[in-house]
Amino acid sequence: MLQPGDVITLNGDLGAGKTCFAGGVARGLGINERITSPTFTLINEYDGPLPLYHLDVYRLESPEELEDLGYEEYFYGSGVTLIEWAEQVEQYLPAERLDIFIEKHSEDDNIRVLRFIARGTRYNELAEELVQNDRSGH
Ligand SMILES: Nc1ncnc2c1ncn2[C@@H]1O[C@H](COP(=O)(O)OP(=O)(O)O)[C@@H](O)[C@H]1O
Numbered sequence: 001m002l003q004p005g006d007v008i009t010l011n012g013d014l015g016a017g018k019t020c021f022a023g024g025v026a027r028g029l030g031i032n033e034r035i036t037s038p039t040f041t042l043i044n045e046y047d048g049p050l051p052l053y054h055l056d057v058y059r060l061e062s063p064e065e066l067e068d069l070g071y072e073e074y075f076y077g078s079g080v081t082l083i084e085w086a087e088q089v090e091q092y093l094p095a096e097r098l099d100i101f102i103e104k105h106s107e108d109d110n111i112r113v114l115r116f117i118a119r120g121t122r123y124n125e126l127a128e129e130l131v132q133n134d135r136s137g138h
Pocket residue numbers: 012013014015016017018019020021084109110111112
């Protein structure tokens with residue numbers, strides 16, 4: 001369902017499952033490489049039918065360092081961008097995006113609770129489509 005230019009933030013504590021979720025998105029996009037955490041590299045790029053940009057800004061000393069990364073090329077480019085710990089760079093995020101919050105279930109460490117917050121028309125439609133597909137078992 002993702003399109004060129006889509007931006008998704010992945011939020012949640014260390015170990016919540018952000019990188020694991022990114023791996024699922026990559027598989028859905030037809031990327032065959034194994035997705036690894038970009039915690040130390042800040043960004044990993046993957047080639048596929050749609051390029052995937054996977055950022056993890058946990059180690060940024062300050063939000064302004066995002067400018068050195070050339071973030072506009074990713075956020076406003078022709079691939080799909082996933083950003084872990086995006087709340088740290090809130091002021092640079094596009095106003096329209098999909099925010100996903102991942103938490104461990106309070107009673108079972110093997111279960112995750114995901115909350116999707118769609119910002120803007122494109123992402124409201126995407127979220128709606130996700131719910132529809134889920135209901136019809138896809
Ligand atoms: N949806 C899930 N259900 C159960 N376990 C998960 C799920 N997502 C991730 N995990 C487990 O949690 C661990 C941490 O996941 P990871 O994606 O590295 O977290 P984060 O990137 O948020 O720090 C993984 O090793 C995996 O075993």
